[in-house]
Amino acid sequence: MEREATAAHVEAKQAEVEQLNAELASVYDGLDTLLEATLNVDDFVDLEKLRRTVRHPPFAGDHLRKPVPPPAVLPDPEAPVYRPPAAPSGLFGRKKKLAEAQAKAESDFEVAVADWEREIRQLPLERKRLAERHANQEVERQQSLQAKLDQYEEDYARRERAVAEHNASLDQFIANLSYGAVDAVQEYIGIVLANSVYPEGFTVEHDATFDPANAELALKVQIPAPDSIPRIKTYRYVKASDEVTPTALSQKDAKDRYSGVVHQVALRTIHEVFEADRRNLVQGIALEVGTNAVDPATGREAYVPFVAVAASREVFSELDLSAVVPAATLEHLGAALSKNPLGLVPANGSGVRRS
Template identity: 55%
Template sequence: MKGLFGRKQKTAEAQEAVERQYAEDYWAWTAATEELPARRAAQDAAHNEAERRREEQLAVETAKYETECAAREAEAKEQNEALDQLIAGLGYGTADAVKEYVEIVLANSVYPEDFPVTHSSVFEPSTSELFVSVRIPGPETVPTIKQYRYVKANDEITPTAATQKDAKDRYATIVNNVALRTIHEVFEADRRGLIRSISLELGTETISPATGQPLYVPFVAVAANREQFSGLDLRAVVPAATLAHLGAAVSKNPQGLVPIASGGIRRGNE
């Protein structure tokens, strides 16, 4: 009998546990079901808010893109109009168009970053002559080291300074080369033959040791016409000799900031 009552009690306890678990699950399910609309509403609200922010950001980015596109189109239109005007001006050989074209050509002339060369020009249509002014850095910007050598005893590399003559010749060579290169680049780029002759002056800007004021020192003044210059084979010439052949006035010592002597320049179209 005791065993029978024990089994019934266990069965009753198990039944009670099942019913209790069922009740808990039922009420949990009921609570979850009742929460679903609110949860869905919260999710919908979050989604709608995210979508609103996305659309706002899209509108901002779209407006930014359209503004940038409009700016690029306006810039391209302006550049195209300027190019059309330049081409038309070159067709007529106007002074402003030729000057602008020469400035574009010389602006694309590449020199070392630590040796900037600047140009300015004026074109005279009545004579088809271009006047070019060239500015180069002073001699202090040119390296004065001749070479480097390895000293085994000290296990180091030491520089060997260039002689005064080497430094003088090095800067003079730069002066001569830049002068001839500038004339060559202009004539080479002027395929229409608008420029018949070039008068060039090259120098540097420094500080006068006597006054402490800015001082311009001219190193080269040369004039050459197209026919005369086109007869030169620049691959085989000695720049100093070529400038002498063109009748240029050249500083005897650019490295010492000695200016050219005034007068005595033979015109390239004479």
Template identity: 45%
Template structure:
């Protein structure tokens, strides 16, 4: 028993040591797994922080690029506006301002009648299939001994049964045929109704189309008749015809969006003189920036103002070029020489600073005749010098809306 007890104690100690070793090993593995997890989390956090920092840096870079691109776009837009304003006269010199009225004759062009939903007949219904007609087959008569041993009676009974079945089948067949015929007739009636509706709708649509064609013909004929009257009126020197032609010419004259020009005019047929009132934008309507720049520190886009002298010079030049351009377009477009002289004022409509009431300030007064103006070579002139050469009255300071100080350039 003592021996057994020692063996048992020995086994228990061995089991305890094994259990303690297993526990220690499990604890070490657990701690290792925890440390690995912590290291992985720390690594992931570092990577995320790095990625976040990189993303922030990339966003900042892209923002700066976008702001610089915005500055470039604004500078380009500004340069385009200034280029258009500075080229008011040059823009018309390569353009033939004559309007060939004969080319304005309209032609009658009708769109095709495009209603395939109405011009295409509806598809007729297909014939419904007929059920197969039953066929009577009489049982065969008995032969030989069968006809003597009760076969006749059985044959008679079979015939009666076959006939009864046949007539039952035929009755059912006739009912099926009747139902089929009824359905076929219903389909054909529906098709007929659909076709009738289509034809009615087609008739209405065709009537509307023909009415539209008639209206187009009427409008084109009226426009061509008016055009013919305009052509004849121009040939005869009628004031109304000349004024309408001038409105077409000046309507074709395209100015920059930032420098819109408007006209009012009348033609005095007896003197063959066209009198024009030309309205130009106020100086405050024009851009005042020289350029744009981006400041990274404050993340702002600011503008550098254009020097006052540059603004004054540009506005004065533009006003002078409007006067010269208008006279050029009128005389060039009037190939028949209906207009002999031209009397023009160029100015702005604004509010009187003293009264607050609407007032007009005249900046240029010009009177010239065709002969004197056509001697000019406008491709090499300065508009202000041209006006001086034509004895026009010009404001000494158009930008500050100083009116013309004399009336030497326009007839009273």
């Protein structure tokens, strides 16, 4: 039993290692295919799909449209009827018994008549009370119905107004974009890049400025710092210590992977902008890719640029991104590249030619 328990424990640890390595491989695959992942995606954003239509919920007060049922009619109570007592039985005292029975019957009849008369007198008041209560309930129903109708109409108008304002704003946005208005171009590029799906935990931020004079987009892309990328080659189970331990990735492999991430993000971003801009408003892109990280020399957080490149639409459209080596492509475009992004070595973009 001990051997079986030990074997089961080892098997569980091995399964844990396999799961960890599968998750690690998935993370690395996502990072290593950043450029490839976007090539089969149409980055164009159809702004017409942002148009809204009004959807009104059903009116919740329909039950109030039905009048309150009137109260049941109170009938007049039936008048009491005197019923003489039956003749007494027996041979002795029949006269006395009959007199006593008649006296009781007459007394009961008098009480019944008095009760009946009292009910007759109270009946109009009770009928009036029920009628007034019904009238009040009907007034409350009508008031509640009107209040709900007023609220529904107010909400209806508000929804109509909100959608109309949104669509009018969208129409203006589309019109401004067709004219190449700066704010509209920058907003559209922001929408395009916000739609770009990166691996979970890999957050990319963009800042775009459009210059209509030369149709150039200045684009700054901020990616996660090197320490956010795993540096584990694999996990293994050490039976002697009964621990699952990571094996570190070599410095070269870690450097190559992070550099690859940087280069892929640069090409991916340029590709997404040019592909999404079907109006050809942007003819050139001046791109910078970097990160915010703690400078080991100063201990303070600072921005470190890794890539600075300028690309024209014409030149970039000639590239087959499905078959390129990103670093070589960036060099072909005249980019300034960091020699070691993993080590937070900045690129010198002062000599980068314009697009």
